[in-house]
Amino acid sequence: MRDAAATARPLVVIGAPSSAGSYAPGQEKAPAALREAGLVELMRREGIQVDDRGDVPGFRWRADRAHPRAMHADVAARVARATADEAGSAFARQSPVLVLGGDCTVELGIVAAAVETGGSVGLVYIDLDTDLNTPASTTDGALDWMGVAHMLGIEGTVPALAEVGHRKPLLKPGQILYFGHDNVTPPERGIIDALGIAGIPLGAVRADPEQAARRVLDGWARRFTHLLIHLDADVLDYLDFPLAENTRRNRGLRFDELMAALRLLLLAPNWAALTVCEVNPDHGEEDGSTLRTFCAALAQALARSRRLRAPELPDPAFSTSLR
Template identity: 25%
Template sequence: MAIYVKVVGIPHYTGALVSGTELAPDALRKAGLVLQLQQSGLDVQDIGNLRLPDYLPRHNIPPVRNWPAPRMLWDLLQKEAYEWFDPEDFVLMLGGDCSLIVGVAQAHRARYGDNAYLVVIDGHFDAVIPVASRSIGAAGMGLWFLLQDEGVWTLPSGWSADRMRVVGCQQMPEATYGVDVMTLEQLLAGNIIERIKAVMQTIPEDVKILVHFDVDVMHKEAMAAAYSPSETGLSLQEAESVLTTVLRDPRVIGLEVTEFSALRDTNGDQATRLVQLLVDALASRVAGS
């Protein structure tokens, strides 16, 4: 059975300090993503890149770096991503920094209502609180905006903690806001596939799941081109086990890939590595269909 996959790029770094992640969609295409997905048995349509506003502010003024650029992106994504989602298709979104989660999750929620669930695979729990004393990128605040903002910075998201799962954090956050979190240590404490299956089993059966995959969940030896390479994280094989297990779940209808910095990938090897990871994980849906 052929599985239809829409590929779309979100070439931005509105939530980041420096450039790099906006180049990721085209770098992954150049590394053969679309062709390799097709060769794996998937029916693939590349619908191009999201067209961003001609001007997105850049500054380092507290409390939210580059504001209102993140809000401009979210409002655009809320409209565009709504059209990308389809219960019969799978959408692969190539970011971009982590802040895109807000707009995409808002669209996912608008499309599926209370049946919308979110699984976040990330080395960090991105729920930093905006404070007037320092400028912080929205890439580190996505979950806070979805759960805690209450309509001050952006429109109320409608998301609640019980419809989110976070996996792979380097440490347990001081405040989880009620979200079910499995740390990296907990994930690796047993059979990694069984651990992930256990997380997915806590989600109701008749729902639609959006997966957010931040490449910084991997150790820098596995993914040196992460925006913030980490001394702690999953090996490439472990990351493949996690992603493959999650994507084989038929309730998953979309995957957003974030925090790949093409500027750190001087010879293209890291893009090739990430493409292979994505292809292997998505090909598992063909095997499981």
Template identity: 40%
Template sequence: MTPVPLGLLGVPSSAAAHAPGLERAPAALRAAGLVAALSAAGRDVVDHGDTPVARWRHDPPTTTVPHDVDRVAAGLQEARAAVLGVLAAGHAPLVVGGECTVTLAVLAAAADAGRDLGLVYVDGGQDLHLPTDHADEPIADSMGVAHALDLPGAHDALAGLGPRRPLLAADRLAFVGYADEEEDVHGLVPATRLPASRVVAAPEAVAAAATHVSGPDGFLVHLDVDVLDFFALPVADVPTYGRGLTPPVLARLLAALVRADGFAGLVVVEANPDRDDEAGTHLRALVALVAGAFAVDP
């Protein structure tokens, strides 16, 4: 069976991040050979271009709301419309950011299209922070899942992004590969949890366990590159030192997820071009890792 064409979409935004830089990632990943690598792996790719660039700006909050939240939400609405176009074309979305909040836009677009998806969240953390708990650092890219779940204290502009609220139920969510401390400080998120230690031991078994959260229309994979050990592949905007996955382990995990029944799309976020060396070595390695997961005949 011929795989569905991949619909590549860039969301060049650092608006919800800790600082500028991530807005340059979609262009940098294309320049590192993403489309050619996917084609060489045997996949048809249709490039749907980019949403408008949204660079981080200094906008200190005066209350316990996410930094620059109205601009973040406006950018996500643009991304939501663009992803809906990818889905309407019959393509499997491959969305490259940008920061972690872009997954909210993909979930919203899927709901717009009448699709009920689970979410496999491959990330060094869980992004369950809430503005009310993090008034000292109200950065939205550490709050995406909290808003998808519409946890108490979530901001309306993000939690109400899509056609339903919440966008996601906790039993349709698997956290995979995290090495940070547990973020469900209020005990409100009974999701599947598969930490980095389990992934290292058995990547394919973890992938199989994670796909149990699939909805009637499959599951979306979110990949934050901070799940990688920064010493092994230094591309993440916020590094994880000594506790993350190695590239070979992540490659096995991602390949198993992409080839599983129900796979419905991939979001790749938090790769900062400023982390790369002058030769572009590390982004090319990331491109090879992602493209390898999509290989038709691995």
């Protein structure tokens, strides 16, 4: 192991233990469970300098009968703002960020913080869903599949959440690229087509995960100052790797396919933040091996990142990955 930690850029870790936007409790346990599974120590063993800032105040899901079509929007906004504050201080120090969610709505905080730093922001959204629903288009009230709609300020979204940042909308359609999506409702498809949101669907990613990631790096990602990556564990086939909140089976990416793509995406020199969300620690093997496998693979993927390498060390991986 190369002793590069003293000069490498520190990775700021922020926990967002909230399931406010979820369908049920579980995701609020993920930040603690990932740490207990050894994620921070594994990253340090890989030579990454880690600045673990602990958790922002969280929330365990419960029924919000007063707002059945947009449950706990105020709480989700509060968690997102707290995450934005922590991430903003890290971005000001030019440190990359790893967010341990929590449900998908925490991404609004990361986007808000990145936008405030100046420069252009691009978001690679790894998820089987496109999260473009609104309280008007779906009746279940779970905000975790409405997050992108709130980033774009789609009509019918909840002001408390859509206005997390200092500008609305937080992003324009050209700043989002879907990666691995497959579950798209008719209203979402209408929005995607009308706004021209880019994407590489599940079938294309499964056919060649590395080539799909190279397509992102070679073209779309290069136009931005700050590249954000949103990793929703729901993109995984639950039978192959039962870690996510959603238990969809025989549908989604295999774990090795996801990690093959993620390893390349993290090589982007403009990568600024990775958000991991929708992990339910109550799923997976009872002995904790599923979480430990996830943590080990994530630590190894992050260790390859150009942003986390000592400046004086060569980075042959990036130069060869785009050929």
